[in-house]
Amino acid sequence: MSVAEAESRELQLEAPSGLWREAWARLRRNPGAITGFALVLLFVIVAVFAPWIAPHGPLDKGLGVGGHLLSERPSAAHPFGLDQLGRDQLSRVIYGARYSLLIGVVSVAVGLSVGLFLGAIAGYLSGIVDTLVMRAMDIMLAIPGLLLAIGIVAVLGPGIGQIMIAVGVTQIPIFARLLRGSILAQKENDFVLAARAVGVPRRTILASHILPNAISPVIVQGTLALATAIIDVAGLGFLGLGPQNPSTPEWGTMLTETTRFLQTAPYLALIPGAAIVVSVLGFNLIGDGLREALDPKLRGRI
Amino acid sequence: MLRFVVRRLLLLLPILIGLSILVFGWIRALPGDPAIALLGERATPARLALIRKQLGIDKPVYVQYFRYVKRIGGGDFGQSVRTRRPVVTEFREKFPATIELALAAMVVSIGLGVPLGFIAAKRYGGPVDHASLVASLLGISIPVFFLAIILKYVFAVKLGWLPTVGRNSPLISAEHPTKFYVLDGIVTGNLEAFVDALKHLVLPAIALGSIPLAVIARITRAAVLDVQNEDYVRTARAKGVSPYRVDTRHVLRNALLPITTIIGLQTGLLLSGAVLTETVFAWPGMGTWLVDAIRNRDYPVLQGGILFVAIVFVLVNLVVDISYGLINPRIRVS
Numbered sequence: 001m002s003v004a005e006a007e008s009r010e011l012q013l014e015a016p017s018g019l020w021r022e023a024w025a026r027l028r029r030n031p032g033a034i035t036g037f038a039l040v041l042l043f044v045i046v047a048v049f050a051p052w053i054a055p056h057g058p059l060d061k062g063l064g065v066g067g068h069l070l071s072e073r074p075s076a077a078h079p080f081g082l083d084q085l086g087r088d089q090l091s092r093v094i095y096g097a098r099y100s101l102l103i104g105v106v107s108v109a110v111g112l113s114v115g116l117f118l119g120a121i122a123g124y125l126s127g128i129v130d131t132l133v134m135r136a137m138d139i140m141l142a143i144p145g146l147l148l149a150i151g152i153v154a155v156l157g158p159g160i161g162q163i164m165i166a167v168g169v170t171q172i173p174i175f176a177r178l179l180r181g182s183i184l185a186q187k188e189n190d191f192v193l194a195a196r197a198v199g200v201p202r203r204t205i206l207a208s209h210i211l212p213n214a215i216s217p218v219i220v221q222g223t224l225a226l227a228t229a230i231i232d233v234a235g236l237g238f239l240g241l242g243p244q245n246p247s248t249p250e251w252g253t254m255l256t257e258t259t260r261f262l263q264t265a266p267y268l269a270l271i272p273g274a275a276i277v278v279s280v281l282g283f284n285l286i287g288d289g290l291r292e293a294l295d296p297k298l299r300g301r302i
Numbered sequence: 303m304l305r306f307v308v309r310r311l312l313l314l315l316p317i318l319i320g321l322s323i324l325v326f327g328w329i330r331a332l333p334g335d336p337a338i339a340l341l342g343e344r345a346t347p348a349r350l351a352l353i354r355k356q357l358g359i360d361k362p363v364y365v366q367y368f369r370y371v372k373r374i375g376g377g378d379f380g381q382s383v384r385t386r387r388p389v390v391t392e393f394r395e396k397f398p399a400t401i402e403l404a405l406a407a408m409v410v411s412i413g414l415g416v417p418l419g420f421i422a423a424k425r426y427g428g429p430v431d432h433a434s435l436v437a438s439l440l441g442i443s444i445p446v447f448f449l450a451i452i453l454k455y456v457f458a459v460k461l462g463w464l465p466t467v468g469r470n471s472p473l474i475s476a477e478h479p480t481k482f483y484v485l486d487g488i489v490t491g492n493l494e495a496f497v498d499a500l501k502h503l504v505l506p507a508i509a510l511g512s513i514p515l516a517v518i519a520r521i522t523r524a525a526v527l528d529v530q531n532e533d534y535v536r537t538a539r540a541k542g543v544s545p546y547r548v549d550t551r552h553v554l555r556n557a558l559l560p561i562t563t564i565i566g567l568q569t570g571l572l573l574s575g576a577v578l579t580e581t582v583f584a585w586p587g588m589g590t591w592l593v594d595a596i597r598n599r600d601y602p603v604l605q606g607g608i609l610f611v612a613i614v615f616v617l618v619n620l621v622v623d624i625s626y627g628l629i630n631p632r633i634r635v636s
Contacts, residue, residue, distance in 0.1 A: 032439075139320035143612045146574030147592070151608055154596055155331045231445045235578050238447050239593050252445075259451060259582065266455050273448035281443040288439075 023216075026293040033289025039282030047097035056088040083257065083268055092249035093271045099243075099250045100279060103164050104229045110168025111229075112222055115175025122176065123183030123214075124206050134180065137173035145170040149236060158241040160250070167232045171225050178221055182214035189213075216294045223287035227280045234276050251276050306627050310620060317616055325609050326370050330363075332601055379606035384598050389606035392591065397610070398481035399469060400587035403510060403579070404572050406503050410511030411518055411568070416561065418515075419522025420554065426527060434519060441516025446575040450509035450582035457505060465502050467584035470495070510579045514568040521564045525557035532556070558629055566622030570615055 027033050046053060083089050122133040140148065152166035186192065187210065195205050236242055237252025246253065251272045258269040345353075361369075379389035422434040458466040469483050477490050483499035529535065530553055538548045573588075580589030588607060595603035 135316060135320060138317060139324055141570075142317055142321055142616050143324075143608065144570040144573040144615055146577055147608055147611055150577075150592065150596060151328055151604070154601075154604055155328065155333065157333065227443065234445055235447060235574075238445075238578060239581060240597065252447075255448060255451065262451070262455050262459055266459070269448070269451050269455070273445070273451065276448060277440070277444050280445075281439065284439060284443050 023290070023293040027289050030289045030292065032285045033293070036282045036285025036287075036289060039278055040286060043097060043279045043282060044101065046094055047101040050095045050098055053094055056091040083254075089254075089268055089271055092254060093251065093275050096249040096251045096254065096272065096275065097279070099160065099248070100230050100233065100276070103160065103167075103233045103250075104226050104279075107164045107166075107168040107229045107233065108171065108222060108225045110165060111171025111225065112175055112218075114168075115172040116179050116218065118172065119176035119179030120183065120206065120211070123180035123187070124202070124210065130180070133176065137176050140170075140173045146232060146235060149232060150239070150241065153236065153241045158244055160243045160248070163233055163236045163242055166236065167229050170232070171229070174225070175218065175221065178217055179214060182217050183210055186210045186214045220287055220291045220294060223283055223290060227283035227287065230276060230280050230283070303627065307624055310623055310627075314616065314620060318613070321609070321612055321616070322371055322374065323367070325605065325612075326367050328608075329370075329601075329605050330366075334599075334601075374609070379609075380602035382595075382603045383600045384603075389602055392603065393588075393606065393610055395481070396586065396588050396591045399585060400573075400576050400580070400589065402469075402482045402485075403503065403506055403585060403587060404569075404576055406507035407511035407514065407572060407575075408565075410507050411514035412565065414511075415515045415518030416522050419519040419524075420526055420549075422519065422523045423526035423530065431523075434523070438516035438519045441512050441519075444512065445578075446509055446513060447578040447582055449512055450506070450579050453505045453509050454582060464505055469502050469586060470499050506579050506583045506585055509582070510572065510575050513571060513575060514565075517564060517568060518561065522557065522561055525560045526553055529553050529556045559626070562622060562626055562629060566619055566626075569618045569622075573611055573615060 083092070118133050118137070122130040143151070148170045149163070149166040152169055153162055156162040156165065183206075192205060192209055195209050200209075233242070234250075234252030234255070237250045238256050240253075240256060242248075242250050242253045246257075254272040255269060258265070258272070261268060377390060379393075381388050382392060385392070418434055422431045425431050454466055457464050477492070480489060483495070483502075488496055535548060535552050538552045539545075543552075576587065577589035577592060579585065580587045581593055584590065588611065592604060592607045592611075594600070595607060
């Protein structure tokens with residue numbers, strides 16, 4: 001074995017894990033990313049352990065002492081106040097984390113899987129398939145995201161499952177475009193040509209040579225998409241298209257309720273809004289950190 | 303340049319055709335039978351068949367599609383189920399309100415975002431830079447409607463400096479020749495109406511402008527950092543060109559390219575955000591119009607409205623592309 005061959009073998013052994021290990025090392029040194037991880041961890045813990053953390057049930061009514069609704073200011077017992085039905089606002093927000101997490105993850109999963117499938121076949125097959133898929137994506141992108149989601153909810157009817165699908169669908173073209181672009185860039189690489197030359201089937205080339213290398217921008221986008229999904233879902237909830245049972249503690253829906261009492265009980269808006277900001281901020285920070293970690297050229301720039 | 307514009311216009315055609323197919327397919331997927339919607343649940347089968355024939359929904363799908371395109375092409379978008387007025391008429395009333403709001407938000411976001419990003423890049427790594435990074439990160443993480451609620455509470459409800467809802471006070475008499483209320487105030491020389499319209503515009507514009515502001519500041523900072531280290535900037539400095547001239551002529555002008563792209567991309571978000579902002583401030587624009595349409599199952603309004611917004615969005619992107627060609631001569635040729 002010549003020196004060059006030995007070197008190339010070593011390179012090949014190290015290359016797949018090298019990128020990720022290096023990225024992880026860079027990520028750990030990024031205070032923004034660490035803050036992001038902490039916020040997301042907090043969000044997930046609150047969502048999973050809601051019944052143990054929340055002081056009251058999300059549907060427990062009439063917790064106030066006086067008979068008047070909204071009469072009680074925030075106190076030690078109810079730090080963020082009681083809503084119009086005398087329910088503990090903090091507990092409702094804690095339970096709401098479950099909905100937001102679930103809706104965010106499911107809708108991104110929908111957008112990601114369909115988008116990746118379309119992007120992969122467009123990028124790899126090229127030709128007429130590519131043209132058809134990408135033109136269809138262009139047309140979807142021609143309708144602003146929230147309006148597309150509203151249109152889909154109009155067809156499916158309002159509800160939690162429906163807004164998950166609606167938000168997921170709006171994310172399809174973003175992932176499809178991204179993966180296609182990334183695949184096209186990878187396709188030109190020598191190792192793809194080499195694999196083809198030795199007769200590796202097209203499907204295997206795509207799955208084991210191109211996709212693993214093309215996936216890093218998708219991971220970054222996936223994290224940022226979670227942030228967008230949480231905001232969009234809350235937005236649809238705010239417009240009254242979310243869960244149709246108004247007692248469901250969904251953050252966006254809760255904010256709609258609070259706008260009615262902005263004069264008398266403005267504190268009610270605070271905690272659901274802050275919950276959205278914190279979870280979205282967490283995913284944005286991780287996404288930014290990942291982008292910097294995976295693309296050293298961008299360090300400190302964006 | 304003319305060839306570039308013509309080519310770009312031709313590219314518009316497949317998008318518009320695709321859009322019409324998408325919207326048509328969506329209309330057919332909407333729940334409810336239009337014939338039953340018109341006649342009620344108890345209509346006889348014979349009458350239903352008659353009305354289906356009149357509406358043309360007994361024909362094959364492709365015939366219906368062409369009829370739809372012909373109808374839309376002729377400017378007939380049907381009438382609102384609730385108000386019984388033509389959708390186009392309602393659109394003409396609501397559209398200027400949203401455009402006025404979106405333009406004001408753009409003024410806020412570009413007017414603050416570009417200088418902010420520029421200063422951050424100039425003070426790269428310093429406290430100003432860090433502060434602006436944190437602020438812009440917060441800016442993109444706050445939902446538009448939550449920010450709108452906060453602004454409304456602090457400045458309208460609590461401090462009472464600015465009005466809480468609407469585009470103008472009903473007490474002030476004003477004429478509206480252009481339907482852009484701020485502009486109307488100037489055109490008619492009605493100072494009171496002008497100030498009133500402006501006051502109503504401030505909070506919604508800040509709320510709606512916040513996300514594009516954050517994004518534009520980030521992109522400007524990144525673009526200026528990129529351009530700053532180019533050879534031609536160093537050459538200009540070495541030649542003894544004044545720092546101000548280097549900044550405006552060499553740095554900013556070249557940094558403008560990515561900024562324009564981002565501004566174009568933000569338009570979609572702006573239109574989405576307008577729906578939410580308008581809801582908070584009861585702004586009588588496209589957003590509240592469409593949201594009401596959903597609540598009332600006013601499908602003709604929803605169909606027309608979404609198509610209108612999509613067309614506006616496509617046209618804005620066209621304008622952005624063309625201005626892109628103006629700024630960057632290389633794009634015109636490729």
